[in-house]
Amino acid sequence: MASLYGGLDVGSMTAKAVVLDADGRLLGWGMAETTPQLAVCGREALDGAVCAAGARSEELAFVVGTGYGREALPFVQKRVTEITCHARGACALFxxxxxxxxxxxxxxxxxxxxxxxxxxxxxxxxxxxxxxxxxxxxxxxxxxxxxxxxxxxxxxxxxxxxxxxxxxxxxxxxxxxxxxxxxxxxxxxxxxxxxxxxxxxxxxxxxxxxxxxxxxxxxxxxxxxxxxxxxxxxxxxxxPERPQLTGALGAAHLAREATPARSL
Amino acid sequence: MKPWSNLRFAFMRGAGLDWMTRLSSGPRRPPASREPFFGPPLQSRHELRRIMTRHYGLARYVKGVRPVAWVTSGAPVELLRAFGCYTLYPENHSAVCGARRMGPELCEVAEDAGYSLDLCSYAKVDLGHALSGRTPVGRLPPPDLLFCTNNICQTVLYWFKALAHHYRIPLLLVDTPYVHGEPDEAALRYVGDQLKALVPELERITGSDFREERFREVLLSSRRSAALWGDVLSTLQARPTPMTLFDAFVHLAPVVALRGLPVCERYYEGLLRELKERVERGVAAVPGERHRLLWDNIAVWFALQPLSRLFAENGCALVAGTYTHAWAEPAARIDERDPWGSLARAYGLIFLNRDLESRLDLMEQIARDFSVDGLVLHSARSCKPYSLGQYGIQRALEERLGVRSVVLEADMTDFRSWAEAAARTRLMAFIESLEAA
Structure with missing residues (x-):
């Protein structure tokens, strides 16, 4: 089973999610409008990204949550602020x-x-x-x-x-x-x-x-x-081509780095 | 009436008040379950609670027995003590109101009376209390006189004028010229002369004669209290620190409100003993302390708990502060052999009354002494003199010390201008950057 890494950025207006493979390649992304049910719209964005990647949720090895809604996401493994995530995302792209x-x-x-x-x-x-x-x-x-x-x-x-x-x-x-x-x-x-x-x-x-x-x-x-x-x-x-995704992309990279690389 | 008041006050001061407090507070609550990221709480907190409750409790019985003075935090209270005044600090009271989350409701009372939204929230809480009588401490005795020094800000001048007008009582004012660069001896003589000139005024208002011997005793006690407070703060240089600045904000109350009184000295002797013992045994206020931070400005009283928790959870210990340090400053300056001159220096040269360059030097020194690796600058929306220039200070200190910093926008008591999620994000991002450094 392939190990995938998720970044989920639940902001005040939209929830954005990105899925990367173990090599940091972008496999899919998703977006959903932010609603008062932060966990629900966060899940929706993440599911969208997983689906676009042609994968299944179980394949996600690690998910980092960011954005104002990060504290309300029970299914993420780690929470990091938008500042660190945007910095990481921008560096990944440029x-x-x-x-x-x-x-x-x-x-x-x-x-x-x-x-x-x-x-x-x-x-x-x-x-x-x-x-x-x-x-x-x-x-x-x-x-x-x-x-x-x-x-x-x-x-x-x-x-x-x-x-x-x-x-x-x-x-x-x-x-x-x-x-x-x-x-x-x-x-x-x-x-x-x-x-x-x-x-x-x-x-x-x-x-x-x-x-x-x-x-x-x-x-x-x-x-x-x-x-x-x-x-x-x-x-x-x-x-960036999709600037709104930068925070989620950074979060996904941080997820990848948070998991120790598995030896082959 | 007077003999009865005297008797009642004497009884309360004796065993009465402690007895009543015990009776009314019921069985002591079991301690809240400790969270793993906090060290054991200080035992001295019980004594702190007792003496501060007593200070506000006795205040209810003092009217008519001793002259009641309301004073600014930067006023040379030693002079009033020599006349037997019972002193209360509106700023300290406002901090208590802030901690009990009564800031906005008292500010609104003042705003309804026409005071500006932009006025200092300490002033508004106090004026709101004067207008409504609302307070978390039961009741405060109305003042017989007001004593104000403009070394901390200019707002106090107009705030205390408003109080003088409201209560129709005398206001004594000491003007302390702002110090640019080196202290100006003529300006300090001017401050000393004003203090001397208050003596006949105070004799008239209080009906007591000035006794120089008593005055010197008070000065000596005040110097000792400040020195002990300085020693208490110095224990935070230890790694791991035995208490954090959040504790210091609370344990600061006696040196603000009771300095010059033996009870204050006794309290800090006890606290110092406890802290030294902790240092010896290596007891950490924040187990697993990873970062040591300096805090600039007054505390965010209504958010002490969530803030201390956020820092502790992330292995950050606040170990130094300009505000807490300010109360140790007079130690080196008060000299009972030169009462007027030394008092003028002690209160005329406090760091809030000096230029940014001096403040910068002081902060750099504190940061080095306490080996801090980050700065948290609280930009208090309503405390302009303290918050002005912070971005410049931030840049200069980052350069001089090579440390990271964050500006936190908040207020001392008014949480209407507090955005919890935004503040949390800022602080967490700052901590993440410390971790990555």
Whole structure:
């Protein structure tokens, strides 16, 4: 029976799971919307990944849980924070990464790594939705672009608008007044991204700017946000193919490393 | 009325209060089952509980017998003791309210009365108590006078003014200029002169004459208490540490509230004996201690238990702190042969009243003395002077000491600004990075 390793990241908005084989090859992944039953949606994501890998749950030798829901997962063997997991995941995808910026559902973080991928320092947003995925969701809802449309909209901006708030509540009213003033949606979207990127840049500077830099989490899918942050920091980001899975991928690698390699 | 009050107070101070406490507390609860990641609890905790219960208990009978003074934590209380004042510390009381999870409800009372959401939560808890009378300690006697020193922050000035207005009583204030770089002798003389000038005021308010002999006795006792507290903290240099900073936060109460009194000295003599014995026998507060950490800022009173558990579970012992250390500082400075000058130095030069560079040097020294390999900086939402500059301090200390650190956002008493899951993630990620280093 093949030994498989699972990483399960139950975040505030989505649960993500990854299954690796003993050599660290990605066999499958799964996602599920986070519901109040954290263990149930976590299981669903993990089952999805196992199924995509064409395997059975019994083949999982070790599973590491991460994300805000990690404490609520009775079926994982170990729990590790998102910081360590995102760092590990980013290093697996881009060996030598020195900086990881993760914009997730309820928090965003900047992680500085040393040459061997160990966490040197990290900074997270304070107790507030500013600079997180929730902020983008709220703005996308107000602008009616949908979360996927927000980045491309901002990319089409032709005029720079001033926007001062990064507080989700105040920013929403600021966006509404910009709409009322007749400003174009792409320009407003771009202003939103600049305001958020400015806040993220502060977070990154706290942890320390470095390259190669990796952008992970759902926020990395927003091309305009990434571009704004690149401008502020003067770095260029590498983006994983599926940035939301980075934490789960790191967790799966940690699962693989937690199990002593079996001799053949 | 007065003879009856005197008699009642004398009786309570004698056997009465201890007897009543025993009667009302019922049979002692069996100790909670110990968890494997904590060492055995300190025996001294029973005596601590007794003397602090007694301090707040006697306060109920003292009104009309002795002048009651409410003082700031950084005030030279020795002067008041020389006049026989019964002193209570709103900050200590606020900490007690915080630990009993009454912070938000008392803050809300103050906020309803118009105080800002952003005001210090110690101040709001205290003002909330003054306005509502709610307290976990039964009842506090209203003050006859207020004594305030601005060496810890400027907020106390306005907070105590509000109290003076509320109770319509005198407020005595000692202004301690902020110290940039080396201490300024003229500024210290200015502090000493203000202290001297309080003597006739205190004679008038308390109706007692100033006796210099008594004052010197109090100073001597205060110096001894502070020195003993310093010795207590020094035992945490041992590896493994015999108690953690979480214990120290609790065992700090006497040196804050009772310094200058013999009971305080006796208490720390006992605690020191117990700790030395633990060190000799190698008793660990955190069995399997792997990491030794320094804590900056006041405690998160409402989360002492979950925090101490989180650290202990992961083999981390908090062994040093700036806040606990501050109470040992006066030991080296108080000198009963130079009462005014030394008192001015002892209270004018406390680290919260000095520039960041001095604070940085002090923290570096403490970190080295206690061989710490990580820093936990509590950014207290409502304590601005303590929390300001922490990110700079963090960077500088990481560089000087080559250690890792984390900033924890919380508050002393107000858990409305506490995000448990986020705090846990931060601390766990920090511990994971220590483990990987």
């Amino acid at each position: 060996p030598g990464a020195a900086l990881v910026v993760d914009v997730g559902g309820q928090d965003s973080k900047a992680i500085r790594l040393d040459a061997s991928g160990r966490v040197l320092a990290f900074a997270m947003n304070d107790k507030c939705a500013a600079g997180t995925g929730r902020f983008l969701n709220a703005m996308a809802a107000t602008l009616r672009t949908g979360i996927e449309g927000l980045g491309p909209a901002g990319n089409n901006s032709t005029r720079e608008l001033a926007m001062s708030s990064t507080c989700t509540v105040f920013a929403e009213s600021e966006v509404i007044s910009l709409i009322a003033r007749g400003e174009a949606v792409p320009d407003i979207a771009h202003a939103v991204h600049r305001a958020m990127a400015k806040k993220l840049a502060g977070l990154v500077r706290q942890a320390g700017v470095g390259e190669p830099a990796v952008f992970t989490g759902g926020g990395a899918l927003n091309v305009d946000l990434v571009r704004c942050l690149e401008e502020f920091l003067g770095v260029s980001f590498r983006i």
